[in-house]
Amino acid sequence: MLDNALRFLSLADANVRFVLLGSLLIGATGGMLGSFAVLRRRSLLGDALAHAALPGVALAYLATGSKALPVLLVGATLAGIVGVLAIQFITQFTRIKADSAIGIVLSVFFGIGIVLLTHIQRSGSGNQSGLDKFLFGQAASMVGDDLVVMTSLTAIIMLAVLAFYKEFKALIFDPGFLSALGFSARRVDALLMGLIVLTVMVGLQAVGVVLIAAMLITPAVAARFWSERLGTMVVVSTVFGGVAGAVGTFISSLAPRIPTGPVMVLVATLFFVVSAICAPRRGALARWRRHRQNASREQRHHFLRAHVELSDKERRGIFASSSLAAELGWKASRVERLGRKLARQGYVRRSGGRWELTEKGFEEGVFIVKSHRLWEHYLYHRSILDADHVDRPADEVEHLLTPEIIAHLEEIVAEERGINPDQVVNIHGTLSHYRKGGRE
Amino acid sequence: MSDSVRPQGEVAPIQIHDMTIAYHKKPVLWDVDLDVPEGVLVGIIGPNGAGKSTMIKAVMDLIPKASGWVKIYDRPYDQMRSAIGYVPQRESVDWDFPVNALDVVLMGRYGHVGWVRRPSGEDRRLAAEALDKVGMSEYAHRQISQLSGGQQQRVFLARALAQDARIYMMDEPFAGVDAATERAIIDILIELRSQGKTILVVHHDLQTVTEYFDWVIMLNMRVVAAGPTREVFTDENLQKTYGGRLTVLSQAAQAMADHRRGH
Numbered sequence A: 001m002l003d004n005a006l007r008f009l010s011l012a013d014a015n016v017r018f019v020l021l022g023s024l025l026i027g028a029t030g031g032m033l034g035s036f037a038v039l040r041r042r043s044l045l046g047d048a049l050a051h052a053a054l055p056g057v058a059l060a061y062l063a064t065g066s067k068a069l070p071v072l073l074v075g076a077t078l079a080g081i082v083g084v085l086a087i088q089f090i091t092q093f094t095r096i097k098a099d100s101a102i103g104i105v106l107s108v109f110f111g112i113g114i115v116l117l118t119h120i121q122r123s124g125s126g127n128q129s130g131l132d133k134f135l136f137g138q139a140a141s142m143v144g145d146d147l148v149v150m151t152s153l154t155a156i157i158m159l160a161v162l163a164f165y166k167e168f169k170a171l172i173f174d175p176g177f178l179s180a181l182g183f184s185a186r187r188v189d190a191l192l193m194g195l196i197v198l199t200v201m202v203g204l205q206a207v208g209v210v211l212i213a214a215m216l217i218t219p220a221v222a223a224r225f226w227s228e229r230l231g232t233m234v235v236v237s238t239v240f241g242g243v244a245g246a247v248g249t250f251i252s253s254l255a256p257r258i259p260t261g262p263v264m265v266l267v268a269t270l271f272f273v274v275s276a277i278c279a280p281r282r283g284a285l286a287r288w289r290r291h292r293q294n295a296s297r298e299q300r301h302h303f304l305r306a307h308v309e310l311s312d313k314e315r316r317g318i319f320a321s322s323s324l325a326a327e328l329g330w331k332a333s334r335v336e337r338l339g340r341k342l343a344r345q346g347y348v349r350r351s352g353g354r355w356e357l358t359e360k361g362f363e364e365g366v367f368i369v370k371s372h373r374l375w376e377h378y379l380y381h382r383s384i385l386d387a388d389h390v391d392r393p394a395d396e397v398e399h400l401l402t403p404e405i406i407a408h409l410e411e412i413v414a415e416e417r418g419i420n421p422d423q424v425v426n427i428h429g430t431l432s433h434y435r436k437g438g439r440e
Numbered sequence B: 001m002s003d004s005v006r007p008q009g010e011v012a013p014i015q016i017h018d019m020t021i022a023y024h025k026k027p028v029l030w031d032v033d034l035d036v037p038e039g040v041l042v043g044i045i046g047p048n049g050a051g052k053s054t055m056i057k058a059v060m061d062l063i064p065k066a067s068g069w070v071k072i073y074d075r076p077y078d079q080m081r082s083a084i085g086y087v088p089q090r091e092s093v094d095w096d097f098p099v100n101a102l103d104v105v106l107m108g109r110y111g112h113v114g115w116v117r118r119p120s121g122e123d124r125r126l127a128a129e130a131l132d133k134v135g136m137s138e139y140a141h142r143q144i145s146q147l148s149g150g151q152q153q154r155v156f157l158a159r160a161l162a163q164d165a166r167i168y169m170m171d172e173p174f175a176g177v178d179a180a181t182e183r184a185i186i187d188i189l190i191e192l193r194s195q196g197k198t199i200l201v202v203h204h205d206l207q208t209v210t211e212y213f214d215w216v217i218m219l220n221m222r223v224v225a226a227g228p229t230r231e232v233f234t235d236e237n238l239q240k241t242y243g244g245r246l247t248v249l250s251q252a253a254q255a256m257a258d259h260r261r262g263h
Helices: A002-010 A014-039 A043-064 A069-093 A098-123 A144-173 A175-180 A185-207 A212-224 A230-253 A260-278 A284-314 A321-328 A332-344 A359-381 A387-397 A403-417 A421-425 A427-437 B052-059 B077-083 B101-107 B121-133 B149-162 B179-194 B206-212 B235-242 B246-262
Strands: A348-351 A354-357 B014-023 B026-036 B041-045 B067-072 B084-087 B167-171 B198-202 B215-219 B223-228
Touching: A002 A014, A002 A230, A014 A043, A014 A144, A014 A185, A014 A212, A014 A230, A014 A260, A043 A069, A043 A098, A043 A185, A043 A212, A069 A098, A069 A144, A069 A185, A144 A175, A144 A185, A144 A230, A144 B101, A175 A185, A175 B084, A185 A212, A185 A260, A212 A230, A212 A260, A230 A260, A260 A284, A284 A321, A284 A332, A284 A354, A284 A359, A321 A332, A321 A354, A332 A348, A354 A359, A359 A403, B014 B052, B026 B052, B026 B215, B026 B223, B041 B052, B041 B179, B041 B206, B052 B167, B052 B198, B052 B215, B067 B077, B077 B084, B084 B149, B101 B121, B101 B149, B121 B149, B149 B167, B149 B179, B179 B198, B215 B235, B223 B235
Parallel strands: B041 B198, B041 B215, B084 B167, B167 B198
Antiparallel strands: A348 A354, B014 B026, B014 B067, B215 B223
16 A cells, blocks of 8 residues: 555656546536535536436447547537526426426436446447446546546636636626626626536546536535635635545555545545534534633623622622522522632632622623613613513623614613613712722 | 606606516516606605516616617617616625625626726725725625625615716615614715716605605506606505505505605
């Protein structure tokens, strides 16, 4: 296995170079066009297109007797286009929805393809084996001539994407607006669809009709996790696809009978899984962390608010867990645990077995109480809710109110009800209790 | 149409002649005959399914006409596309698309940029300026899904401003926005009007019609009435437009009551 790895990495073998370059091109173009296909919600159409290409390959061979890649790809392209048109025809003129139409066309064309392939194989017309590689792909069968075809197609695709990037972006985001600007959205769409067709054709020989759609979809979906702008997404997706192609080829070179195409797809899938879990902001871990932060902020707010409300009522600034628990309607043990956590974070401190707010905790607590009461006033006086329904929404929203909203609320409450916002909260009273009670 | 609604001496920015729109051969908007004068703020009102969006989309050739024609400043629409700025309904796009606010506004310049070429520095400057005009400068690099509904609507308005057009078509720009955004949008519309631009706005809130619009087009699958608001926004026309739909009717009655109280 080590021998194989070294042989691969030295790139001494021309065949290795061909296969590596081919896989890299397939992955990169798939990733690039995939970004547009996925965002345009055309990924399934790409799958249907690939499956529909199979009978085209068989018919091209039957018609010409040639197994040259360009000939077979022309057949594949024509059949793929017929398949896509069939889907469009079905969705436009019947009541069948797009997903069913795609399913029907995909399976019918694929079925015909299999029948034709079987027929060719059994007809015994000499060297008939080899067409079935289009089913699951056979990267090792790529030769120099094939590479020329694939490289040219890739060059066309990439140049077209560079040229029409702006048009594609506007088409996918807002086709109606693109038309209103004087561009023909139909033409831009047809162009994009054409490029997707070419992309599928590039990968047909090495990855096969069954799996090629994965090279269109997976890198793009993985890239979306890492990017908030289309340009970044296209670049990341292209790199993911290219790397998946190269790594897949390397892995399959390590031992005989590891198929390249499927391994490429698996590597791309690995990128997807890692992205879905680890990506900043959109990844599962980041979302879980955000969720936890929100939850713990809410807990903190409850604690601090109860503390400030109690100090307001009882005119002192130190409370045992049991008093806070009564105010919150919680178990004392829960208050105790939360108190210890908040003490570590510097919001509260222990004082003779009871809890006292630090400067930081007090400031935030007063802000929360103020938000809560202002919001209650607002809801109540705007008659949005009856008095006994006010508290719960206020509880929920107080964690979200920003200082700007609070300032605005203060204005409204002061203006409409003639209420001095300071009195609403009675901060100064509370503050003085603190000065007297807690801080000496 | 009465003489008072004809543009005086000038060529009308929008002339619609005998326009009928059909979906699957079923007409949804019949025989629209209309000249909209220059420099007015026009509200298009009518119940759901009255053909309000359909009308502006048909004017902009976004949906096919069954019959009739539209002229923009007396020329075919095809030659005048760049004269029209467009604000589609906010729900018509996927806001999770990976672009930031400035990217979206820059799309308003694409018509001037043309096929294949890239937007220039000047285009970027104009886009930033449009974003500033709607008070969204500080959100320029924010991904659009992280904007509130009102902010998204402002971005759409900025994109239309970046088109630098003479006529603006807006499909429910006030739908689902906060009061501050509504105020900001109407201020911009008024400013556009003062620059001699003509603005057509699909509108839902009958209460604000008299306050916002100098002209009103009342639709219910046909033009029930069109003209200066004070002349055509009458009890009788509201009945004709919304007749038979109780909830809307009561809304209309309320609007009329407010209208009379205010004048």
